Amino acid sequence: MTKAMKKNIFTLLALGALLATACDFDEEPQSSASVDMVFSSEGGLKTYAYSFYNVLPTNNDAAHRSATLDYGAKQSISGMEVGAYTVNSSNSWSWTALRNINFFLENNTNDKVPEAVRNNYNGIARLFRARFYFDKLVTYGPVPWIDKVFNSPEDEDLKKGQDSRDFIIEKIIEDLDYAYNNITVVSTANAAMVTKWVAPAFKSRVCLFEAAWRKYHATDELDIARTGCTKYSANDLYNLAAAAAKEVMDKGPFKLHGGAAYKGGGTGAYRDLFTSIDTQTDEVIFAIVADAAIDLGEQNWWWNSSTYGPHLCMSRKFAKTYLNIDGTPYNEFNEDGTYKTFDVETKNRDYRMNQTIRAYDYTRKLATGAIVLTPANFQGHSLTGYQVTKFVMDDVTYDDAATNDNNTPLLRYAEVLLNYAEAKAELGQLTDADWAATVGALRSRAGITGGTDETGTLTTLPKKAEPYIASYYPKMASNPALLEVMREREIELAFEGFRLNDLKRWGICDLWVSDPWEGIFIPAINSPVDLNGDGVADAYFYDTDSIGDTSYASIGVYVGKNKSNYLNVKPVEGGYMIYFSIPGRDWPQRQYLYPIPSNVLTLFDDDQLTQNPGW
DSSP: OOHHHHHHHHHHHHHHHHHHHTTSTTSOOOOHHHHHHHHTSHHHHHHHHHGGGGGSOOHHHHTTOOSSOTTEEOSOOOTTTBTOOOTTTOOOOOOHHHHHHHHHHHHOOOTTSOHHHHHHHHHHHHHHHHHHHHHHHHHHSSOOOOOSOOOOTTOGGGGOOOOOHHHHHHHHHHHHHHHHHHOOOOOOGGGOSOOTTHHHHHHHHHHHHHHHHHHHTTTSTTOTTTTTOOSOOHHHHHHHHHHHHHHHHHHSSOOOOOSOSOOBTTBSHHHHHHHOSSOOTTTEEEEEOOBTTTBOBOHHHHHHOSSSSOOOEEOHHHHTTSOBTTSOOOOOBOTTSOBOOHHHHTSSBOHHHHTTBOOTTOEEEOTTSOEEEOOOOTTTTOSSSOBBOTTSOSBGGGTTSSOBOOOEEEEEHHHHHHHHHHHHHHHTOOOHHHHIIIIIHHHHHTTOOOOBTTTBOSSSOOSSOOHHHHHHOGGGTTOHHHHHHHHHHHHHTTTSSOHHHHHHHHTOTHHHHHOOOEEEEESOSSEEEOSSSSSSOOEEEEOSSSOSOGGGGGGEEEOSSOTTOOEEEEEETTEEEEEEOOOOOBOOGGGGSOOOOHHHHTTSOTTTSOOOTTO
């Protein structure tokens, strides 16, 4: 979206928003002349359609959508994350965005505008309606499907109960198919506006979620998947997900963003996708675009600040899923049985590791202009030593305010490839050719050169399960190809906002509870430690009441168990392992679906709207 377009939204949106909301029961209806003014020209439709984008994350929020995930250690956890969520906590039962969309669809009938033009904007509206309902389905499960505007307090549908999951997913698919067949725009500057390709790409995400939900929740104690699920089997939905992804793969204009797999210093083709000022539209299908004048982001501030954000960083358990550069599984031990130091651990690995965290060779530009090696910062930034760099600019001048002008992808071609691979693996139909075009292509971009019978090569499927990834996902251990697709998915899409929904649909939110949030290995405490192998002390971990050598006070890190401190160490062979021991993580079974708020239920008769199980 250009600066001019954004300014148009702020200056012209008021009229469309007014029309969408001015039919509340205590207000006078808008005149037919006002409606006609908006809906009688393509310009009016275009202006109104800008309002649909208001539901998207801001540039401030787009790069930290993964605050709740099993492998993301952080300094504080919320009520939901300790299982303390209640019917009074739930606050996302809002339908304003839906009313705005339905008002547009009801009124976009003026034949002064050519039908194809009207259908194009109806397609955009229906795409956003599909997005709205997918969010509701993931959050609450079955909800009432509403496709009209309420103009009377006597309308019987005002107290309509939930429709079935089948009905909701059917209507979402209908909306997305309509959007694909009627949206005429095929590309936009910086991928800032929706195109027809967003519809099948998003459809692959929706159908994959619902397929996995039905498969992996089909026998759980709450019976939350089978209720109202007779039209679509899990396999039906996997087939729909694969078909939608294949439509984008075969007919769309996208490819994996190219360039050097790794350029050193933490940069390369993969990270370019997240730190570019101009969206990499060869791969990015839809993005949140920064604007230096009106909409800068806070990626650096949130990820790098000692006083802002949760200090989210990667856990050791997840870091071990990254393969070696030759495609073999990573082994955290040296030949003598001691743990590898961090500089050794982050060498010769899948290059996405070095482009997601501060690895041994990560560099930053200082305020002086000097570019220097910069290890993880334990002075209030990193809790495990695996400090995330994926979305941040490598320049300290970005760190202390909302100053980021890099764009954030919301939908990438890489995800489409992974959706296809997972659906085909679940169906038992993933071929070597499919593998090469999806997982193999992604690994090749990451610099991986080969593989094994357990991990697969760049062109051939794995033949047996790799033990570490099978222990990570035991429910899937009988399907080696699926295990490797899951490995690939979580590495490629790390910290992009997918993980919690993946845990939900696979029925494995216990990982949120069980990941030990361990960090890097350090050879000693109560003495200076060189983390990145450059011969310079980077931290001084101490467990005594005060640091033993005050000359290292500026890099001192207390890891004792006094002072209500959660950052600790434990003895292991050859040294110590960092871990972050914040207590209380929990995920009760009922939390796979959130509760309908109590203040909403009071508006309905006893059997009209049914509370979700366990609440």
